[in-house]
Amino acid sequence: MIKLFRYLEKFKWLIFFTLLFMFVQAISELYLPTLMSEIVNNGMMKGDTVFIWKYGGYMLLVAGASSISSIIGAFLSSRTAVGFGTLLRDKVFTKVEGFSLNEFDKIGTASLITRTTNDITQIQTVLVMMMRFMIYAPIMCIGGIIMAYSKDKHLTLVLAFVLPLFVVTIALLAAKVVPLFKALQKKLDKVNQILRENLIGIRVIRAFNRVETERKRFYEANKDLTDTAIKVNKILAMMQPIMILLMNLTNITIIWVAAKRIDANKLQIGDMMAFIQYAMQILFSIIMVSIMFVMVPRAQASAERINEVLEIEPEIKDPKEPKTPKISKGHIEFRNVTFRYPGAESPALENISFEAKPGEVTAIIGGTGSGKSTILNLIMRFYDVESGSILIDGVDIRDMSQKELRSKIGYVPQTVVLFSGTIKDNIRYGKEDATDEEIMRAAEIAQATEFILNMKDGFDSLVSQGGTNLSGGQKQRLSIARALVKKPQIYMFDDSFSALDFKTDAKLRSELKKETSNSTVLIVAQRVATIMDADKIIVLDEGKIVGMGKHEELLRTCEVYREIVSSQLSEEEIA
Structure with missing residues (x-):
């Protein structure tokens, strides 16, 4: 997929501003729990209404900056991905136009259609996710750990146990999903091929009374695709409840450990609330990265198929210095x-x-x-x-x-x-x-x-x-x-x-x-x-x-x- 990213040169400023706004969003969201802990510790616990209003205003401004950055970042990332997809489709179409008939036969018309449509859409989707999360998720994760540690280093030990568990769970799920994504694209090619043959050859199919045969052939290919898609989605569906369960267990553990520290007067309630939010931010950022890494293999399979088309050297090329007949008659x-x-x-x-x-x-x-x-x-x-x-x-x-x-x-x-x-x-x-x-x-x-x-x-x-x-x-x-x-x-x-x-x-x-x-x-x-x-x-x-x-x-x-x-x-x- 990295080979295709050379075509992103045209969109470098859009990418720069997308990452900039994602950075602002991440910093803003990291600052919000700290402001909240200040309101609880120094405002609510002391009954200082002025302090609450003051820091509440700060929270509104920071939340506003986060929301605006998120909206602009989403718009710019979508625009970049759509522009990149348009450029890729144009490159593939232009390349295919230069193929000899032999090269058409090698890849197949149905596969070329899938590569120009579905495969490029997969890459577009992952590109949006990468631009949204490649800056946002690491900052949220690393920043969240730093901020959580600053609130209470003893509570951070809970995260030291939970985070590796998260990573291992995601890695196991991804290992099962990656091969299935590659198979999915090939099975989609097969469905497209049968569909195209049926639409073009409908007269012959009806003339020879082979409607039922063709229906059965399409049903089998479609079922094969569906079964694989269901298998993929079952594995992905497992991820959400497992992640939520781990997050809830983390919450319970943090509250249980924090309660003891609050009782021993070693931790304030506001800091505990901020720590829980930072823990959730860290875990959510890991989930974001995990979703992206689950999607990347499918996009990688698509990128390989697109690169295969773009890297084919046409057998029939124009000479470097074309000759023109001196007398043009058509002999x-x-x-x-x-x-x-x-x-x-x-x-x-x-x-x-x-x-x-x-x-x-x-x-x-x-x-x-x-x-x-x-x-x-x-x-x-x-x-x-x-x-x-x-x-x-x-x-x-x-x-x-x-x-x-x-x-x-x-x-x-x-x-x-x-x-x-x-x-x-x-x-x-x-x-x-x-x-x-x-x-x-x-x-x-x-x-x-x-x-x-x-x-x-x-x-x-x-x-x-x-x-x-x-x-x-x-x-x-x-x-x-x-x-x-x-x-x-x-x-x-x-x-x-x-x-x-x-x-x-x-x-x-x-x-x-x-x-x-x-x-x-x-x-x-x-x-x-x-x-x-x-x-x-x-x-x-x-x-x-x-x-x-x-x-x-x-x-x-x-x-x-x-x-x-x-x-x-x-x-x-x-x-």
């Missing part, structure tokens, strides 16, 4: 590229070489798992190649900044992702400063205008989270419009026409051809009809290029391509 070249996914035995792509030129449509086709989408992922540098190189306009993409690289690309993913907001917002996601005319033009080319205008508010119609209020084809067309409005040098369509009917597909490709006549176009497709007219078709099989050329040429020379074509088209269509 793509693969040179003997080999790539394997982390942990995979065999390469997903092996010795891949080809060119995709501006003004041409390059199509990629092949069976499931042949590496089609992987090629697009490598071009966008979601992963880095194992060997070989990918060049855009003669510059290796690893020598370019990621921002510049991706600014050249308009990407339409295989799985459509839409964001909550309006249709206009979703299309404008491709280009922030796109005008209404550009948005409408992109929608028109993507064959989306008709269904958009049929919606209640047209382009201002709301898209629900994930686009659940749209059909698959509608979402696909909006995704295409989002790429078109960007007007990039390179268009990449990852099986982006599969949800369209043949008529819409044909019209869309016809309009696309006009719009992208000067751009490099890469199309990954399953349907032969989508890519028959491409200038170049690359046929993949098990990560290798087994054919490259135009449709007619591949029908003659490539057996894999002939098998794909014959499985989709009739003899008349092939002829």
Whole structure:
């Protein structure tokens, strides 16, 4: 957790004033029992009303100073903790944005969400407690012992026996709680993971009648979390009655010993009352510290998880001195590229070489798992190649900044992702400063205008989270419009026409051809009809290029391509 405290530099003045006001509160509260003992000894016992009023006024002023200091200290500590939490969330989010897909897979989406929310909240809570108690509790404890000793050193022997008993009791309870706190965060991750899977996959769950199975899976994970939380809280619940019992026994012992000393005329009643208050202050300060130390292990577990994210060095980084192509056209070249996914035995792509030129449509086709989408992922540098190189306009993409690289690309993913907001917002996601005319033009080319205008508010119609209020084809067309409005040098369509009917597909490709006549176009497709007219078709099989050329040429020379074509088209269509 100490590693994270380096981010507190921004809040150093808030922390300073928090500690200052906590110091004033502690000193004020330590002075109150002494004033009270003066009132009892020199005012009440002697019947001096003037003295009582005078010292009573002092007590009110000191109590007021203590209360004001407490309020200001609480406000400043809360503000510091909230600001620190905000900064941490921003750091984690920014760091995660720079992760490659491999790093996302390592940690897991559910765990990243827990770390950004629950874990940071745990640290915020402990930070407030630390700022409130790190000065206040030690001063109250040490100051209380000194003040108690000044009242009667013989009574202090009672504290010498009680304090170690307090510390040992707290240590035993903490030893049981610490491992449970660490387990609690992992079990919370599991519940979040199952919940997220269920919310995203609700259609599949219902389609396969697995609602009860998923309910049982969630129930088991939730029960496991609940059982651990109950176990933790049972141990913590034991602390309060044990502490109260020890405090009451301490009170009884002090009064019993003090009564004998008062009877022997060795102690005054006011001093006894002050001593009892100092004893309670000492014990309360130990309880405060104990609560903080019980909470710290949970926050420490959370801090380790946050540090794990912040300390990950992204595999994919921008070069120190990024290169910019002298001529920017969008020419793509693969040179003997080999790539394997982390942990995979065999390469997903092996010795891949080809060119995709501006003004041409390059199509990629092949069976499931042949590496089609992987090629697009490598071009966008979601992963880095194992060997070989990918060049855009003669510059290796690893020598370019990621921002510049991706600014050249308009990407339409295989799985459509839409964001909550309006249709206009979703299309404008491709280009922030796109005008209404550009948005409408992109929608028109993507064959989306008709269904958009049929919606209640047209382009201002709301898209629900994930686009659940749209059909698959509608979402696909909006995704295409989002790429078109960007007007990039390179268009990449990852099986982006599969949800369209043949008529819409044909019209869309016809309009696309006009719009992208000067751009490099890469199309990954399953349907032969989508890519028959491409200038170049690359046929993949098990990560290798087994054919490259135009449709007619591949029908003659490539057996894999002939098998794909014959499985989709009739003899008349092939002829």
